[in-house]
Amino acid sequence: MDWNELEKIRLAKIDQMRAENVEPYPTRTEVDYSIKDAISAFETFEKNNDPSICSPEVTLAGRIRSNRNMGKLAFSHIEDGSGRIQLMLRINEIGEENLKYFCDLFDLGDFIQASGVLMRSKTGEITILVKNFKMLAKAVTPLPAAKDEVIDGKVIRHATLNDPENRYRQRYADLAVNEEIRKTFRTRTAIVRALQKFLDSHNFIEVETPILQPIYGGAAARPFSTFHNQLHQDLFLRISFELYLKRLLVGGFDRVYEIGRDFRNEGVSFKHNPEFTQLEFYMAYADYEKIMSLTEQMLAFVCDEVLGTRTIAFDGHEINMNIPWKRLELRQGILDATGIDIYACTDADSLYQAMKNNNLNPKENQPRGKLIDSLIGDYLEPACIQPTFLFDYPRDISPLAKNKPGNPQVVERFEGFVGGMELCNAFTELNDPLEQEKRFAEMGRTYNEKDEERHPMDEDYLKAMSYGMPPSGGFGMGIDRLAMLLTNNRSIREVILFPHLRETDDEEK
RNA sequence: GGGCGCGUAGCUCAAUGGCAGAGCAGUAGCCUUUUAAGCUAUUGGUUAAGGGUUCGAGCCCCUUCGCGCUCACCA
Structure with a gap:
């Protein structure tokens, strides 16, 4: 593979981890909740307990979607298939060395696990106060950067992957970055079910x-x-x-x-x-x-x-x-839309003539049924909203x-x-x-x-x-x-995970 | 297959025919409650590919490739 500059930097991080005897692709994880379940369990815990008491410790896993490093404190969001949760890494809890390790080697797109108690940050967001963390799978290629901004409860997406060709050819990146695309395909499955x-x-x-x-x-x-x-x-x-x-x-x-x-x-x-x-x-x-x-x-x-x-x-x-x-007899529908009574045109020639007379540009040498079919497609189908x-x-x-x-x-x-x-x-x-x-x-x-x-x-x-x-x-x-x-x-390609596209010469694509 | 449009940094996008740029991401720092975090500095380009016109081309012309829209095709 050809690696670009950003990827080479991440490969160097993999080397560094291995040099320190940390496996960037470990075999086991210790997750005990999905992010969604952890959040709802914490909300229940809050209702039933004095909020000053710490919640039980949980271990969650997901992909890093944001990093905000403030020197002696860092925030991060991880996302799994069920949702997103904020991580808080404090120098008090994990020590200077671990915090630096996280900030230096953990990038957007990496899969990680994090353990700690759940709490609310100053802004009220449910957050894991991280005690331990572990790389689960290092991402070499950075995900196309996408940032969410919330204004008045509305999520605004910045710089998301939106070129249709890239999105279809690299659907994995499209799905990883664009949550609403995942939703489309969940809906598709629900339809079949x-x-x-x-x-x-x-x-x-x-x-x-x-x-x-x-x-x-x-x-x-x-x-x-x-x-x-x-x-x-x-x-x-x-x-x-x-x-x-x-x-x-x-x-x-x-x-x-x-x-x-x-x-x-x-x-x-x-x-x-x-x-x-x-x-x-x-x-x-x-x-x-x-x-x-x-x-x-x-x-x-x-x-x-x-x-x-x-x-x-x-x-x-x-x-x-x-x-x-609504139920509409085809003959009536065509009569209303074009003025042609197909029952009065019992063969292809007479129908062709009737279409000519009505300035409808019929195609030549078509069987009667195909002419009727073209009338449906041109004059009835678009109107059937x-x-x-x-x-x-x-x-x-x-x-x-x-x-x-x-x-x-x-x-x-x-x-x-x-x-x-x-x-x-x-x-x-x-x-x-x-x-x-x-x-x-x-x-x-x-x-x-x-x-x-x-x-x-x-x-x-x-x-x-x-x-x-x-x-x-x-x-x-x-x-x-x-x-x-x-x-x-409006496009069938948006509801097919891997729609058919022409081959490219560029094998990297 | 025809017509029209598009293709610029990892992503989103600028750039009258005249030094290829910004934001985000990245890198080096500062920063203990942030959430598009902020601040300082900074790396990064075969402008889809190939050819042509020109003193000079991302921009104009030709060819090719891909994508989008549209027409044709499609019970």
């Missing part, structure tokens, strides 16, 4: 299905491909879980879900990462109406559990996640969804939009194996041979369906998007 809790309590079973798949499907997306050397087999990283989860419905699991990673070999943007986390669930004896109301309940539950409120702030909007959501279900979608972009009775061009499908983003997608599942085979073939005709998004024919899936699949509703939702909503982040 809440979803599991909700689905478990509705008798769903969580399962795991293959990520490496010989045939990809269940979504319109280009896959990543790979190869199994020993089996000489081409494999794809899954683009959805759908086809495997529905095989489980055939197998007799009535309610299944999976939360896991999907991989799509497509553009990267503020709402697209090549790998992203998806929830899919399938529910036998349900249809898209039931799934719609289950979706409302589930997301309201997640808000309650994670935020304690159903009012969320996102991108300058206040969003109300209460039940019920408050939770909205759009329902009854065109058949040709929904090859796995069941027909709407009475309208052969429409399937029972809905998408949920919140904050101007597509959040989830669900439908009444097609369970007629012959119809399904026809749909796959239809896709093959409608979509260009070269279009990698068209579904390959999955014979085994048809075989499964031919054993009989119960009438079911299915649902898919991007967890990253939900995390964006609930943490008020």
Whole structure:
């Protein structure tokens, strides 16, 4: 490694410690409380005892976040995963030699432990009056300096690491320095837990299905491909879980879900990462109406559990996640937004003409469903700030969804939009194996041979369906998007710990 | 992939084409209740990389790399 000047100084401190027979990376720690627990234990102690009596001695550990050295007295803050506490090192307690040792060799970012009684400093802050301290892990590279200033109870952050590239490439430093980033990812985990809790309590079973798949499907997306050397087999990283989860419905699991990673070999943007986390669930004896109301309940539950409120702030909007959501038939929505009645345009040509006539710049040579989809993305999605279900979608972009009775061009499908983003997608599942085979073939005709998004024919899936699949509703939702909503982040990279970035030549980065 | 913008010290940021700077961090001191502690002194630069114009380039031009925004793409 190349060390810069600051790092060389710290390496010299490591050498000095070793020369004095002090191990800068010892194996054991003697911690007995988390910082948060120690503080609340001290507050209880204060209530029940004469404050002039010393508290019992505690040993706490954490990372040094600030140092204020005043000659014969030094203050410091250490931080662990639970919180921060001030250390006070007095020459009276530890002696001149130890105080100098601390001030000379202990830097911001080092992990240390400190023992002593808890007390309040003159300003009333709960503080350990340190008797003993020990280096737990010396930091060679200084953390990007960040200082907090408290004005009127508000924490103001100075000189924090805030260049997005550095933050994403060195997420460890970002997390170490920016507490609110850690909070974002705690929230993300809480969201997943809440979803599991909700689905478990509705008798769903969580399962795991293959990520490496010989045939990809269940979504319109280009896959990543790979190869199994020993089996000489081409494999794809899954683009959805759908086809495997529905095989489980055939197998007799009535309610299944999976939360896991999907991989799509497509553009990267503020709402697209090549790998992203998806929830899919399938529910036998349900249809898209039931799934719609289950979706409302589930997301309201997640808000309650994670935020304690159903009012969320996102991108300058206040969003109300209460039940019920607005429901808008897709045909009506497009009619209202653009003046085009898609039911009057039964093929791609007539829809293309209608869009032309309305000055909507349609793309050429698109199937009807794709044109409709572009209308949704351009004219409906951005306007759906408050939770909205759009329902009854065109058949040709929904090859796995069941027909709407009475309208052969429409399937029972809905998408949920919140904050101007597509959040989830669900439908009444097609369970007629012959119809399904026809749909796959239809896709093959409608979509260009070269279009990698068209579904390959999955014979085994048809075989499964031919054993009989119960009438079911299915649902898919991007967890990253939900995390964006609930943490008020406009970029997906802010809710993925290690988002995909282009490679740099500079290996140090 | 296209358009626009950005890249300067470990971090946050300055610098009309004219000596590359500040705060924090660091280093050496002073300081026994501080909390962006304070005070004194001080180290630290391939200005993303490469080329060009110019007496002179962080600044202007070209190329490359990366990031951001945006369009395209994306059920």
